[in-house]
Amino acid sequence: MSLVGVLARCILAVLSFLQCLLPHRKGTIPEAGFILNKLLDLLFEDDNLLKLEFLTDFYEDFGLFRFDNKIYIFDQKLTQTVINKLEKGAQDYLENSPLKDTILGSTNRSPEVRRAIATIFRKSVLEEKGNLIIKDVEKLCDNIAEEANAGQLVNVTDWSLRMAMDVVGHMLLQLDMHALEGQQQLLLECLMTILHRCYALGEITADSKEFKEANDKFEKLTTKILADALKIEDHHDEKRLVVKLHEACGFDLARDNMKLFLMAGSETTAATIPVLLYLLTTYTDVQEELRAEANENIDALYKDPSLALPKLEAVLKEVLRVYPIAPFISRQTLEEVNVGDFTFEANTDIKAFTWGIHRSKNQWSKSKEFIPFRFLDNSSRVSSKMYIPFGAGSRVCIGQHLAWLELKIATAVMLHRFNISKIQETRTLRFVTDWAHAVVHPDKDLLFRFEVR
Incomplete structure (x- = not known):
């Protein structure tokens, strides 16, 4: 850290100490002033996530x-009230996104569409089809083994995204996306341009021209995927989700909601797996302990996902506590609202x-340390804490059960089949x-060495 950075951190430490001593008026919503913002710029530059984390500590009282x-809220009681009282997220927060007309962003959500989608996301339904995830994870591991045996480093970020897309295709859309086989490379490139770049x-x-071109290609690709899917004849009593969506809302909205599954359903899982492996290659004793558990239970897991x-x-x-992939929950006041001691004006953008x-x-x-087995403690010290990695309230993540199942299976199978380690090319997290x-993910692709066991 530069001398200026050290000085800025010292000044912030003094300000934090004084902040704790000064009384604050009831119902006041604090805001960083000119000097504090300049110091934050010196320390964190344009990284607003780190700035917000500092301000959470600074204004803890x-x-x-x-x-x-x-307005960013982190008090537990206040957060629960805001989430439950203000049911709608900010109305225009996806205005420029390809997802603006999906159930995630549209203000006119069709109950028929939501019912069609909800049936496929039930925990019991997903677990019954868990063998589909196992097949995709096995294919992922086969590809990784091929690279490992050839002495290549493995780009976990890339492979995780491919696997996640195939899982979404099989579990939700009943389609073969063939992302792990490289047949959806253009679709993946569009997603990377839109979501990452x-x-x-x-x-x-x-x-920009690049975004518009990627978005147009994404539209054409998803249009073709849906059109081809609707031509497939159903051989089961239960209709496929793409058919239900098409019947509930027509072709265009069905395609837009399919975009939601491909983007949101793939990105969040693909962002978590590299973080998890980074930590397991940092805490190698934990990796060994989890591998022993996976080895002992792998046959039973294959029979019962x-x-x-x-x-x-x-x-x-x-992992999802210390690095929550969904960093905030959006709410918006449509009129003036009183919450606890605070008054929020109409059209206020609030982030839990x-x-x-x-x-x-x-x-x-x-709180900022990774304590691997913290959640094995079933006492009130853990259960009483606010833990909302998949959101809460009316906008709780509809795909939470799929994400959890996928993460558990993928991690267990990879640890069973490989020893995983960092190398010089592994970037700092x-x-x-x-x-x-509302997604965070590593800023660079994470590469690791995989050794076939």
Whole structure:
């Protein structure tokens, strides 16, 4: 760190100390002033996630703060009230996104569409089809083994995205996406341009030529995929989801909601697996302990994908605590609202700040540290904490059960088949944030060495 950075951190430490001593007026929503913002710029440059995390600590006694014309809430009681009282997210937060007309972004959500979608996301339904995930994970591992045997480094970020897309195709759409076989390379490139280059990295804007070309290609590709899918004859009593969507809302909206599954359903899982492996290659003793559990239960897991793996699931919970892939939950006031001691004006953009809640020292001991088996402690010290990695309330992630099942199976099978380690090319774990779609993921592809066992 430069001398200026050290000085800025020292000044912030003094300000934090003084902030704790100063009384604050009841109902006041604090906001960083000119000097504090300049210091944050010096330390964190344009990384708003790190700025928000600092402000969560800085304003811990308030439970909320205002930043960039939005209110971020992290007090547990206040967060629960806001989530439950303000049922709608910000109406225009996906205005420029390809997902604006889906159930995620549209203000006129058809109940028929939601019912068609909800049936396929039931936990019991997903677990019954868990063998489809196992097949995709096995194919992933076969591809990784081929690279490993050839002495190549494995780009886990790329392979995780391909696997996640195939899982979405099989589990939700009843389609073969063939992403692991390389037949959907153009579709993956479109997703990377839209989600990573535009929304996360900010290398291009939503009105740039590159974005428009990627979005147009994405539209054409998903149009063809849906059109081809509707030609397939159903041989079961239960209609496929694509057919239900088409019947419920017509071709265009069915295609748009299919985009949601391909984008949101793939990106979040693909963002979590590299983070998990980075931590398991950092804490090698934990990797060995989870591998022993996987080896002991692998046959039973193949027979019953819903099988509990307590140690692995505890580690997954901790990964999603310390690095929640969905960093906030959006709410908006349509009129003036009183919540606790606070008054929020109409049209106020409110963020229940999951990242801050999960990493708050008021909520968790050693809050910013990865404590692998924290969640094996079933006492009230854990169960009483606010833990919302998949959101909460009316906008809880509809795909949470699929994501959990996929993460558990993929991790168990990979640990059973490989020893995984860092190499010189493995980047330090840093994050970028897609603020439009509320997703964080590593800023660079993560490469590891896989050794076939």
